[in-house]
Amino acid sequence: MHDIRTIRENPEAFDAAITRRGIEPVAAKIIELDEARRAAATKIQEAQSKRNAASKAIGQAMGQGDTAKAETLKAEVADIKQTMPVLEEDNRRLGAELQDYLARIPNLPASDVPAGDDEDANVEISVWGTKRTFDFTPQEHADIGPALGMDFETGAKLSGARFTFLRGGMARLHRALGQFMLDHQVTANGYTECAPPVLVRDEAMYGTDKLPKFAEDSFRTTDDRWLIPTAEVSLTASVQGDLLDETVFPIRMAALTQCFRSEAGSAGKDTRGFIRQHQFEKCELVSIVKPEESEAEHERMTDCAEQILRALELPYRKMLLCIGDMGFGARKTYDLEVWLPGQGAYREISSCSNTGDFQARRMGTRFKPEGEKNSVFPHTLNGSGLAVGRTVVAVMENYQNADGSITVPAALHPYMGGVETLEPTA
Template sequence: MHDIRLIRENPEAFDAALVRRGGEPESATLVALDEARRTLTTRQQEAQARRNDLSKQVGQAKAAKDEKRAQELMAEVANLKDELEALTLSQGAADEALKVALSAIPNLPAADVPDGVDEEENQLVHTVGTQPSFAFEPKEHDSFGPALGLDFETGALLSGARFTLVRGHAAKLARALGQFMLDTLTIEHGYEEVNPPLLVRDEAVYGTGQLPKFAEDLFRTTDGRWLIPTAEVSLTNIVREQILAADALPLRFTALTPCFRSEAGAAGRDTRGYIRQHQFDKVEMVSIVTPETSEAEHERMTACAEDVLTRLGLAFRRMKLCAGDMGFSAARTYDLEVWLPGQGRYREISSCSTCTDFQARRMNARYRAEGGKPAFVHTLNGSGLAVGRTLVAVLENYQQEDGSVAVPEVLQPYLRGLNRLEPA
């Protein structure tokens, strides 16, 4: 959500930032809605002041035993009551119209975000690690994964397309990955582990920016709750409707949860394999910080996700997304892309975003700043990592010619020392 005051003060800069994101100028519409709302507020205040003054005059007329004048004044007060009720209704409608208009507009890109319309114009920040070399032609995970427990056929039989039954070695490896990620983030990087609800109300999904614009990307239950598309929703909303003490920040949360996405905009993409699913596990990171520390926190969070990849021995690169490729709530996003030798290319495995105060305004999440005045917090979120995609990366990078997969050393304690997964 944007601050309408800042839009009024600098509409040209606001529109220029929206155009960078591929949108249309919106300031004129927003300012007009705000002017209508403010005009109603002024009329309401004037009518209330007039009513108060007339009520005082009624008392004075009665004290002077001027009953005729008192009755005339009381009739005018009654008329003003009706006018005030009508103004209150109009005021509520005007407030809602402005809120609806503002809620449909994405966050503005940070100054250092590169221009561009899609992933082709994202900016390489750095590359880490060495791509593995093979004495054989490396395969994609969907060709040898079934022998290790990626059961695509049964998953589709049970639930339809983009569902996979994970069993045997693959299930154990996925569990090990999730536990390793949580341990790394909590023990090494100071995140607080959370086991959050998977079903949330409208207000929570609105707070992080999925509603109202992206309802079709979500799954909804018959009683009106939403299945979380990412634990970002639950974790970020921990601080909704709160005023936090400044010395309580930063707050850093992490959770390993199932995530549910309809993939409405992904028709025809990654229809094979385990890359894009309706249900998947992900370890999420969320930070709640002061505005002064959010830039450093974005770098820290991204480095935490990179540390997980480095410990797993996976080659990856960091990309800074261009303005047209960022998510709705993000002001800046780093994507981490892992090398998949079977596909012969890098694929996204984590997105780490700073949302500035955009989500905080939607959630009314504040902290008591210097001088005791409440101010909006800044929120950040990132994957640390997507478990399914990391499972794919481990399978493809550690595959052996006989169809087995070597287990990365850091995962072996979670598998009771097992160092190789053999095909069934």
């Protein structure tokens, strides 16, 4: 959500920033809606003042025995009472129209975010690790997975496309990775472990900028709750509407949850294999900090996600997303892309975003800095540390052997009950 006062005071700067997003200037339309809403509010205030003055004058007229004047004033009060609902409805409608318009405008990009329309314009910041040299042709995970317990057919039989049934070693590897990620973020990086609901109300989805724009990409229940597309929603919205004490910062939360996405916007993409599922697990990281701390927190959060890849010895690169490839609520985003030798390509495995005060404004979350008269909005950040299913894929492709087996990374041995190799069963 955007600050209407800032837009009123400097519409040119707002339009200059929003046009970097590829959006036509909107400040004039916003100011027009705001002026109409403010005019409606002024009419209500004026009507209330007239009603109060007339009511007071009725008593004075009655005390003076001026019945005719009192009756005239009573008629005036009755007329105002009759028009007030109309004025209040106009005010409500105009306020809702302004709110809805603002809610559909994405966050303004940070000044150092590169221009560009799509992923081709993303900037490589760093590369880590050495790509493994194979003495055989590495296969994609979808080809070696079925023999290891990655059952695509049963998943499809039960639930349709983009669902997978994991068995045996594959199921254990998946569980081990999630537990390793969460344990590391909690013990090594100081995140507070959380187990939030995966069903949330409209307010939580709206506050974290998933509504109204991305309604079609999420699943909704028959009682009007939403299955979370990411634990970012539950974790960030846990402070919705709160006036926080400055001493609580930084707030750092981590959760390993199921996530659900309809993938309506990705029809035809990654339909084969375990890359893009309707149901998946993710270790999510969320930080809520003072505004002056958010840039440093963004770098810290991204490094926390990188630590998992380094511990698993998976080659990856860090990318700064261009404006056209950045999410709706983000002002700056780093993607971590892991190397998949079976595909011969880097693929996204984590996305870490600084949303500034965009989500806090939508949620109505504030804090009062020490010594300041007015409260301000904190900054929120979110990132994957990491996406579990995609990490399973990365381990399979990077640690595959010629006989179809998978070597378990050393970091996971404590979580695998001594199992160091996953052998094919068929």
